Amino acid sequence: MKVVLLLRVQNHYYMTKILPLLGLACLALYMASCSKSKEENTQKPESYQVSSPITIDTSYEIDYISDINSVRNVEIRARVKGYIEQIYVDEGKPVRKGQILFSISKNEFKEGLYQAKAMLKNAIAEAKAAELTLQNTKLLVDKNVVSKTELEMAKAKLDALNAKIDEARSHEATAEIRLARTDIRAPFDGVIDRIPNKVGSLVDEGTLMTTISDNSQMLAYFSVSEKEYLDYMENEKQTPHREVSLILANGEEHSYKGHVETLESEFNAETGSIAFRARFPNPERILKNGSTGKVRIRNQIKNALVIPQKSTFEIQDKIYVYLIDADGRIKSRNFIPKLRIPHLYVLQSGLEKSDKFVYEGTQNLREGVQIKPQFVAMQNILNQIIKN
Numbered sequence: 001m002k003v004v005l006l007l008r009v010q011n012h013y014y015m016t017k018i019l020p021l022l023g024l025a026c027l028a029l030y031m032a033s034c035s036k037s038k039e040e041n042t043q044k045p046e047s048y049q050v051s052s053p054i055t056i057d058t059s060y061e062i063d064y065i066s067d068i069n070s071v072r073n074v075e076i077r078a079r080v081k082g083y084i085e086q087i088y089v090d091e092g093k094p095v096r097k098g099q100i101l102f103s104i105s106k107n108e109f110k111e112g113l114y115q116a117k118a119m120l121k122n123a124i125a126e127a128k129a130a131e132l133t134l135q136n137t138k139l140l141v142d143k144n145v146v147s148k149t150e151l152e153m154a155k156a157k158l159d160a161l162n163a164k165i166d167e168a169r170s171h172e173a174t175a176e177i178r179l180a181r182t183d184i185r186a187p188f189d190g191v192i193d194r195i196p197n198k199v200g201s202l203v204d205e206g207t208l209m210t211t212i213s214d215n216s217q218m219l220a221y222f223s224v225s226e227k228e229y230l231d232y233m234e235n236e237k238q239t240p241h242r243e244v245s246l247i248l249a250n251g252e253e254h255s256y257k258g259h260v261e262t263l264e265s266e267f268n269a270e271t272g273s274i275a276f277r278a279r280f281p282n283p284e285r286i287l288k289n290g291s292t293g294k295v296r297i298r299n300q301i302k303n304a305l306v307i308p309q310k311s312t313f314e315i316q317d318k319i320y321v322y323l324i325d326a327d328g329r330i331k332s333r334n335f336i337p338k339l340r341i342p343h344l345y346v347l348q349s350g351l352e353k354s355d356k357f358v359y360e361g362t363q364n365l366r367e368g369v370q371i372k373p374q375f376v377a378m379q380n381i382l383n384q385i386i387k388n
Contacts, residue, residue, distance in 0.1 A: 054378035063294040066222035070289040072214035102184040113175035120168035127161035223273040245296040
């Protein structure tokens, strides 16, 4: 009996106290929701600057990693065997064409030359004696003292001795050349590289003595893809013999412009690229053989349709802009860029010149939002970009 009474009291309390409170709470939430919905419906669209793609003539630059070589870089090797007697130059120093760089021991080659000269004199003397014998034999033949056979033998002996003179002269010339090769001279004006052997070292014929580089002009070799090659050739028709720049390893630009002077005759089957060669003046000898850098080529684009990069956003490696419809609502549109240049995208497909896109503030927008567009001419945007 007490339990039933207690339950009745609790139910009465719940009905009279709790339920009214729950009802008030629900009513308050409903009123707040309605107020918020009404506020959203009456909120004015925010203003955003919009613009349209524009067609311009512009240019862009492409950098190609390049190997830089001296216009001439050759190895200086010993051409005779012997001991190094003298070194006349130091590593890294400039030399002039014909200047003596090294001397190799000469005594053996001097003796060879003396011997060759002596053999030549002996051959000449023998030939003179044979010539006198021939003259005497002719007189005796005319007097029928000796037969004509003796005359023919005298002529043959003289011919043999004349041939011996030629052989002796050849030996003498060879001996002179070998003696001259003991002095190793610079083949052209240049700079000496490392000298691995020192005075007193025994060198064989063909031993590397040093390397000499002509750094007055430098050759930069770089590879270009097939597409870039075609773009380059198209630009070359419009502007032949264009200047190119060389960007050094420290990021600075070489003081002197160069020109692309030749390219290979075929594409590399493995890489799909073709090699170019550019020539750059180097009067201050800043560049060295084996340097690295980047050749920078500027290409021109006619009638390029462009939009600002700041107007775009990326989703899963695709590039989008927000376009505005007639009601002022935005909708994302994917486009394909042809290339990217400073501050701008050159369009390949996806957008038309008549489209209107949100210029900036895309990070604050979402699909379907209504905005109040404020049109800004694309030319004014470009002028501002150039000014900054």
